[in-house]
Amino acid sequence: MSTQIADANALVAYIQAFTGSTNSTEIQQCIYLTELMMRNIELPALRTNPYTTYGVADVNGFIPIPPDMNRPILFFNQGTTSTTNNTSGPWIVYDRIGDRDMIADQMIENLYVKPLNIPQVYRGKFSEVGQNYEFLPGLAQGTVINMYYFTTWPLLFSLDSNGNPILNNVVLQSFPEGYVYGTLHNYYLKRKMADDANGWLAKYNDAWNTVEDQNNKGKWSGGHNKLTSIFQPRKDQRYTTR
Numbered sequence: 001m002s003t004q005i006a007d008a009n010a011l012v013a014y015i016q017a018f019t020g021s022t023n024s025t026e027i028q029q030c031i032y033l034t035e036l037m038m039r040n041i042e043l044p045a046l047r048t049n050p051y052t053t054y055g056v057a058d059v060n061g062f063i064p065i066p067p068d069m070n071r072p073i074l075f076f077n078q079g080t081t082s083t084t085n086n087t088s089g090p091w092i093v094y095d096r097i098g099d100r101d102m103i104a105d106q107m108i109e110n111l112y113v114k115p116l117n118i119p120q121v122y123r124g125k126f127s128e129v130g131q132n133y134e135f136l137p138g139l140a141q142g143t144v145i146n147m148y149y150f151t152t153w154p155l156l157f158s159l160d161s162n163g164n165p166i167l168n169n170v171v172l173q174s175f176p177e178g179y180v181y182g183t184l185h186n187y188y189l190k191r192k193m194a195d196d197a198n199g200w201l202a203k204y205n206d207a208w209n210t211v212e213d214q215n216n217k218g219k220w221s222g223g224h225n226k227l228t229s230i231f232q233p234r235k236d237q238r239y240t241t242r
Helices: 008-019 024-037 099-111 170-174 176-190 194-215
Strands: 054-056 069-077 091-096 121-129 132-136 144-151
Touching: 008 024, 008 176, 024 176, 069 121, 170 176, 176 194
Parallel strands: 091 121
Antiparallel strands: 054 144, 069 091, 069 144, 121 132
């Protein structure tokens, strides 16, 4: 299918040939509705490289949320304030929590005495605060955080910075069946042909579930459970120097 759909115009032509429609504007509208269905899709092509994608803490220890952020997967610090890889540690791997949890955990962090021996890998936390990320333990200014996340992607036929229509994106090249099945679903839904619309929606959902199954095999997503560390304290454990 990907060889038949080289870009957005080819997608419109494909749908028109399949349905017999001569209204390209209507097809573009159905493509847009399909893209709204796919806004949170998690494709390998949409993942950043965490070893070349960084955030740097400001004077308040905050890191601005990247403009192309869709959903975070994993953030970590390699025990350095530079972008050079550090294998000696200590490393901090950050799990995502809610903003209310962040406030409560900050209070706990300030009350409890920390252990004397810092392990090579331990767990931290982060949360969205406005347009920034906040971290626990708090970050010193200039601390570098490696950022692994799913990026956003441009919608077909939207305008780029030069005012030209965007005719391709990584989702169309990586997941063309999503565009085709979703556009056909919305086309027949618009025409109130429920059986056809539901049939293409089922195909779309099957294709989406295949992507989800592939992502769930060995992927770190949000608060991960597969990374073991020397030091994984319980949330309510009190630390003393004794």
